[in-house]
Amino acid sequence: MDHSYETWQLVLAEEFFGQHQAGHPTLFYVDDDVEQELRRSYGIEEPLAECVRRFLRLGTAEPYSALEDYRWRKRRQDKAADPAVLPLLACTVLAASRMVNDRNHRATAYHARFSELLTGDEGVLGSQHYEPIARMWQALASWQLSHRGTRGICTIPAPNDLPSNRSLIGFAQSQALVSGADRSLMPKIFQALRNYTATWPLPGETLLAALEIRGWEQRFSAGFRNALAEAEFRPLLSKLIGNYAASWDGSDELVPSGVARAELLVRLDAGRLSWAARLQAAEQESRIELEDDVVLEQLGDTAYYSVTGLPAPDARRLISGVRVAGDQVVLSRPSTPVLVLARDDVLGVWASTDSFRPSEAHVVLAAPEAQRDVQRLLDKAASLGRAAASGKLAWVPQNWTMHRPVTFDDAISLRKALQEVQGVVGLLQPPAQFKLRLEGGLKLAPSLDPYLYLCGGEPHVVLPDTVDGTLLVDGRECPELERTVRAGLPVPLPVLRLGPGRHTVSFAGVEMSFTTAESAVVESARPKVCGFPVTDSRAAAWPSVLDEAAQSAAVTGADCTGAVAQQMTAHVELCRRDSDEVLFAATDGRLWTLDTPDMPAWWAEVLPGTPAPLRFEATFHSVGGWLLERRSGRWRGHPVNPATPRPKSAGNPRAWARAVLAAQQASTDPSWMEYVQAAKELER
Numbered sequence: 001m002d003h004s005y006e007t008w009q010l011v012l013a014e015e016f017f018g019q020h021q022a023g024h025p026t027l028f029y030v031d032d033d034v035e036q037e038l039r040r041s042y043g044i045e046e047p048l049a050e051c052v053r054r055f056l057r058l059g060t061a062e063p064y065s066a067l068e069d070y071r072w073r074k075r076r077q078d079k080a081a082d083p084a085v086l087p088l089l090a091c092t093v094l095a096a097s098r099m100v101n102d103r104n105h106r107a108t109a110y111h112a113r114f115s116e117l118l119t120g121d122e123g124v125l126g127s128q129h130y131e132p133i134a135r136m137w138q139a140l141a142s143w144q145l146s147h148r149g150t151r152g153i154c155t156i157p158a159p160n161d162l163p164s165n166r167s168l169i170g171f172a173q174s175q176a177l178v179s180g181a182d183r184s185l186m187p188k189i190f191q192a193l194r195n196y197t198a199t200w201p202l203p204g205e206t207l208l209a210a211l212e213i214r215g216w217e218q219r220f221s222a223g224f225r226n227a228l229a230e231a232e233f234r235p236l237l238s239k240l241i242g243n244y245a246a247s248w249d250g251s252d253e254l255v256p257s258g259v260a261r262a263e264l265l266v267r268l269d270a271g272r273l274s275w276a277a278r279l280q281a282a283e284q285e286s287r288i289e290l291e292d293d294v295v296l297e298q299l300g301d302t303a304y305y306s307v308t309g310l311p312a313p314d315a316r317r318l319i320s321g322v323r324v325a326g327d328q329v330v331l332s333r334p335s336t337p338v339l340v341l342a343r344d345d346v347l348g349v350w351a352s353t354d355s356f357r358p359s360e361a362h363v364v365l366a367a368p369e370a371q372r373d374v375q376r377l378l379d380k381a382a383s384l385g386r387a388a389a390s391g392k393l394a395w396v397p398q399n400w401t402m403h404r405p406v407t408f409d410d411a412i413s414l415r416k417a418l419q420e421v422q423g424v425v426g427l428l429q430p431p432a433q434f435k436l437r438l439e440g441g442l443k444l445a446p447s448l449d450p451y452l453y454l455c456g457g458e459p460h461v462v463l464p465d466t467v468d469g470t471l472l473v474d475g476r477e478c479p480e481l482e483r484t485v486r487a488g489l490p491v492p493l494p495v496l497r498l499g500p501g502r503h504t505v506s507f508a509g510v511e512m513s514f515t516t517a518e519s520a521v522v523e524s525a526r527p528k529v530c531g532f533p534v535t536d537s538r539a540a541a542w543p544s545v546l547d548e549a550a551q552s553a554a555v556t557g558a559d560c561t562g563a564v565a566q567q568m569t570a571h572v573e574l575c576r577r578d579s580d581e582v583l584f585a586a587t588d589g590r591l592w593t594l595d596t597p598d599m600p601a602w603w604a605e606v607l608p609g610t611p612a613p614l615r616f617e618a619t620f621h622s623v624g625g626w627l628l629e630r631r632s633g634r635w636r637g638h639p640v641n642p643a644t645p646r647p648k649s650a651g652n653p654r655a656w657a658r659a660v661l662a663a664q665q666a667s668t669d670p671s672w673m674e675y676v677q678a679a680k681e682l683e684r
Contacts, residue, residue, distance in 0.1 A: 004046045005055065005087060011042050012086040017144065017151045019280060020260060025243045026144070026152025027183070028175045030090045031097035048094070049117050052087050057581055058124060059633055060662050064088065064132045065655075066593065071136070082151075083143055085136045091117060092133060092172035097223065099173075110169045130168045137171035138434040145431050149263075149354075150280035150303075153247065155240055158432035158465045163232035174236050177227045182220045183244070189216060190248050199369045200319075200335045203426050204242030208234070246354075246427045249323045249332035262288075262296065262305070264322055264333035266313050268341055268350035268363065272395050275307040276347060277331055290326035302346055307331075315397035319367060337367035338374060338424050356418075356428050358411035359489050364403040370424055371401050377425050380417035383409040411489055433464045436510045439490060444520040451514040458498055458516060460490035461505050469508030473498075531556035541621075570622075571640055574615040579629040583659055584618075584640070585675065586625035589647030591656045594618055626672060628663045637666030645678040657682040 015038065016028050035048050055070075056063045067088055074084040095114035115125035141156035155174070162170035193210055194200050202210070208228060211217045217228055227233040262279040277296050279288075280303050288296040288305070296305035310324070311317065321335035341363040344351035350363055364385070366374040378386045385406030396402050408414040411430060418426050442457025443450070453459060463471065470477060473496060481491055493505075502515050529546045532539045532555035539555050546554050575582050575594060582594040597616055618627070624641035647653045660679035666672065 004044070004051045007042070007044055008048060008051055008087040008090075009082075009084055011038055011044065012090055013082045016086075017082055019150070021152035024152055024261065025155050025240070025247055027155050027178055027240075028089065028093055028140075029097075029179055030093045031176070031179065032094070034180070035090075035094060048087060049091055052091050053118050056118060056125075058119060059580070059630060061129075061658055062132070063125060063129055068132055068136075071139075083136065083139050085140070088133065089136060089140065089172070092169075093175045096169070096173045096176035097179075099176075099223075110173070127168070134168040134171060141432070142434040145434070153243065154432075155243065157236055157239075158434065160465050161236065161239070161432075166232070170236075173233070174240075176223055177233065177237050178224055178240055179221045182224050185219055186241075186244055187248065187252055190245055191250075194335075199337055199424065201242070201245035201248070201424055201427065203424065204238030204240070204245070207241045207245060208238055242427055246336070246424075247334055249330075249334050250321050251323055251330075251332070260329050262329055262331040264307070264331055266318075266333075266339060266341070266352040267344070267347060268395070271393070273313045273397075275310055275313065276351060277305040277307050278303050279305060279329070288326060288329055290324045290329065290331055292324060294324045294326075294331065296331070299347075304346055313397070315367065315400060318397060336424060337370035338428070339365040340428060341365075354428070355430050356408055356414060358408050358414060358430055361405035361407050364406050365396065366401050366403075367397075368399050373421055373425050374401075374403070377417050377421045378403060378406065380421070381408055381410065381414045383407050409489070433462055435464050436505070436507050436512055437462045438505075438512060438514060441493075444517060448520065449515065452520060453514060453516050455498070455500055455516045455518055456494055458493035458496075458503075459514065460492050461507075462490050463507055464510075472504075472506045474503055475506075529554075529556060571620045573618045573620065573627055573638075573640055575618050575627070576615055576629055576631065578614070579631050580633075581630040582618075583628040583663070584620070584625055585628060585656055585660055586623055587643045587645050589645075589653045589656045590623075590625075591652065591659050626666070626675060628659070628666055630663070635663035635666040637663060637672060639669065639671055642671045645675050647678055647682060653682055 012030075016026060030048075038044065039047070052067075055066045057066055062068075067085055071084045074081060092114060095117050096110065098113050098117075099110060111125065111127050111130070112122035116122040119125060137156060138159070141154050141158075144151050144154040144156070156171060157174050159167065162174075166173065189211070193202065193207065212228070217225055220228075224237070227237045260279065262277045265276045265278060267274055267276045276299075279296070284298060284303065286298045290296070290309075292309065294307065294309040296307060298305050310322070318339060319335055319337060321333055323330065323332040325331075340353055340356065341350040342353045342357055342360055343349075353362075356362065362385070364374060364378075375386075375388075382403075385403045387403070388401045389404055393402070415429065418429050438451070438459040439462055441459030442454040444452045444454050446452075461471070463469070471481060471491065473481075473493065478496060480495055498516055500517050502513060504511055504513050506512075529551050530543050531546050531551070532541075532543050533546065533550050534540075534553045534555060546556070575596075577596050579596075582596075584592040584594060586592070620640050624643045625639075626637050626642065627640050628635055628637045630636075647656050657679035660675050661683065664676045664679075
């Protein structure tokens with residue numbers, strides 16, 4: 001990737017998923033105005049679409065494969081970093097923001113606008129190419145949820161929440177429903193509506209109905225009004241508005257720009273309610289002073305703080321909300337008539353949470369106006385804690401009811417009940433699961449293999465929120481897991497009593513592998529030695545990591561007396577710089593993409609005014625194959641030390657076959673026909 005793509009990636013990550021978004025619902029909203037403003041603010045010369053366009057492999061079955069490969073390379077380097085596909089996803093939202101009726105398109109013609117944005121032709125990128133982008137959206141959502149709100153509260157919908165006819169493009173469209181101008185209107189509207197009701201926050205559908213009754217929806221953008229009028233997208237809009245209302249702390253701005261938000265938590269310890277704070281920031285300060293003599297003191301080396309100077313939680317403060325400002329920090333807790341507490345691993349006590357956690361115990365406190373909704377939810381879905389706790393405890397807010405311990409063993413029933421029950425409890429949805437993953441288990445020697453577990457200590461499987469799928473372990477269904485799979489909880493694999501060896505878990509077309517063993521030998525770390533192996537008094541041309549046996553005869557220093565450099569066959573080819581794509585299909589099944597090198601900085605200094613050369617050099621060492629170039633939609637190819645193709649011996653044979661078949665018209669040479677025939681055999 002070039003500098004401009006990485007610049008856009010960093011800018012988008014900071015702007016939409018930076019530390020300043022902690023605790024706030026985050027929409028990845030990008031339209032033409034936002035794109036222009038980002039370019040101006042950060043001094044970016046190249047437009048977003050042009051930056052992404054250069055890395056598309058147009059004319060192939062997988063036009064986004066280069067960007068996917070880049071994402072996986074970056075993920076291997078840093079698994080916690082934001083997915084390196086933000087520029088492409090921003091383009092998908094930009095295309096969604098342009099979906100209006102005009103002379104050429106209907107308002108629903110998404111793919112035509114997306115293709116036109118990235119290629120200039122509305123027919124190049126179609127729906128058949130879009131599935132990898134949907135996977136990228138789910139990877140972004142999973143990454144954001146894994147940070148537990150420190151990179152913003154995720155607003156990317158789960159696959160089950162999308163309209164059936166928009167199961168792919170709905171991710172991008174969901175981010176284009178509410179513009180920045182729309183969000184700036186919300187605090188005033190929330191304040192006006194809050195004056196008419198004793199219960200706050202209101203559910204999203206109630207808020208939308210109130211907007212329509214008063215005619216306030218006319219103040220919002222065309223995209224917002226269109227989504228409001230569309231039955232399929234109204235539930236998504238309802239959920240977005242409800243999330244914003246639930247996180248609103250009563251201030252004039254929904255998300256103060258450049259101000260960190262410290263989340264005010266309620267904790268239950270030793271029979272009393274008190275406050276704690278959580279602040280996720282790049283640099284944690286040990287002491288933070290706020291207005292009204294409120295002070296935050298960091299608890300050890302954590303993101304949690306003790307709070308002094310603030311009156312203890314009571315019914316009035318929980319209902320009205322709390323907001324205390326400081327120097328570039330705001331400590332706030334939104335108004336809520338329902339308080340849900342769960343065990344916090346860091347604090348070691350009960351602490352408030354913004355969602356129910358299936359299979360875990362909760363303490364639920366409800367104000368009088370929310371008690372009916374809470375009781376309906378517990379009657380429908382709770383396995384424990386349905387009845388209100390008897391007896392009056394001093395720490396329970398006045399006139400509030402308490403339920404404990406509340407447990408939801410069936411996550412699916414919980415989700416369904418939350419959708420059916422009206423009121424603020426509908427906002428306590430468990431976090432969506434976007435991908436299959438393993439959690440827990442007893443790991444053996446993680447330094448050797450992160451997926452090596454002790455026999456009997458196999459991990460649990462967390463299933464994604466998909467409509468259809470059958471859990472298979474080692475290729476077979478497991479009746480003993482049927483109950484836990486149906487419940488939507490982490491599936492315990494130890495009950496299967498798997499033997500030592502390699503095992504696979506698959507669900508909805510996704511597969512993961514792990515290994516079990518009775519023990520593992522952890523060898524002490526040894527320094528790696530790099531050098532030039534010597535065979536028959538000849539030193540290799542390229543260095544490698546040496547094993548212990550090879551070190552005695554290898555060139556590991558500046559000299560090796562008596563060693564003669566091995567002559568390596570090198571072949572130089574000239575490639576056209578104006579090619580849209582340059583590939584090399586090796587004889588053994590390896591496939592390379594040759595990127596056009598940048599012009600060296602000294603070129604303009606030494607040869608001013610000289611036009612850039614038309615070609616660049618590509619050097620091949622002891623490898624044979626075909627060099628393929630695509631220009632103006634047509635493939636051309638010529639051989640480089642060709643030999644009989646054996647694509648199953650190395651590399652990625654299927655990717656090799658797809659590339660060869662896409663370029664099968666590149667030449668009529670008999671040697672090339674052998675490659676095409678080998679590719680066809682692989683595809684059968």
